[in-house]
Amino acid sequence: MLKVFNTLSRRLEPFKPLEPPLVRMYVCGPTVYDHSHVGHARTWVAFDIIKKYLMIKGYFVIHVQNITDIDDKIINRAKEEGVSWKDIADKYTAEYFDLMAKLKVMPNINPRVTEHIDDIIEFIQDLIEKGYAYVTNSGVYFDVDKYPYYGQLSGIKDKKMWSQETFVKDKKNPYDFALWKCAKPGEPWWDSPWCKGRPGWHIECSTMSSKYLGKQFDIHGGARDLIFPHHENEIAQSEARFGVRPWVKYWLHSGYMTMKGEKMSKSLGNIVPLIELMKKYDVDVIRYWLSTSHYRSEMEFSWNALDEAKKALERIRITVDALLKEVEKGSPKGSLSDDEINKIYKAYSLRNSFHEAMDNDFNTPKAWAAVHGLLRLGNEALEGESYETALIVLQALREIDRVFEVLFPPQRTKDVESFIELLVEVRKELRKRKMWDLADMIRNELDKLGVALLDRSSETEWRFK
């Protein structure tokens, strides 16, 4: 039975979606004013792994992840650079999609705020009519005192701790938050019944999640620093409008990415842009490394950790590659030894260990321990040249890799392999003729394409990295 840690109840709960096998999941996406950094990637990969595990458990997941493409930060960045806010938003939205696709994170629906202004206005209008929001000269605010359950997600019950946003004298209480902000001169605006302006941040997520997932849904995710005020406010707005409770059944939050023990954040200036990281490491190394720590725990960034991850994934792939070759050349035996029969059931039990670990709030470090057990079994199969053991280990690894998506080297066709062999032959000839510079050029160019060469006296072996 799958159990998940629900921030709302602060405990592990059995996972029972509202309308199984459907799981509706919303994850807060980026505000597109700068490069996505490795801390963001951590959250997005974590929820992608959660999604893919739910899929192999037989659920069908609809995953929505928004893009905040209008915000104070975007407006400020545009002013700094002397370009339009839309140029900034478009540039970083494109980069975000590109990086996410490389990391194999592909939400089903990617709603953008500026394409949901009418829906947001309708949401706010409804809150005003129901008495939960009020109009002032500077904008529309949510009346927190009207909503009795405020503080339930964060556990912050002391009103003095609720103050948020900059002080605005129009507000009834310092802890009321903006639903609609009237535009100041020079700022972008949309027409509304109240003033020319733009939506507040929190209302966007309530509007877009309910538009695509309904008035109640199963999972809402995001990084831990969004619990207060962002998610607290989302709950208040949505429960106020829809009259449902709980609005979202399971609140899941990912832990911080830290560097030298401090939270990675733009404001502290200790971020590592993902685009920089991808120049140094293969995306699969990054995805693998991100999956090795439990999504709720803090994860410390270091270059050393990534170097280790690179080596570890290389070792994993060498075994997987050898298993694939063993199965390709191997032939089924007529009967198996007791040892082989034991190994086949051991593969099954390790596969179950993977599921047990993931069933316990998606415990990926323990799940990886099971994978390493399978790889050891795979190496034993290779030593004993056991086709049957190699085959069943691969069967288990393939199931698991529907979640991690890093174990198997990218698919290459036979044609590509033939071309590589041709180049290796040409290089061999060049070496015979002592044309070292050309031989080295071929080696370096192949290396860039992910093909490693290993010279052993007159022969050269090659493999995909």
Ligand SMILES: [Zn+2]
């Ligand atoms: Zn959000």
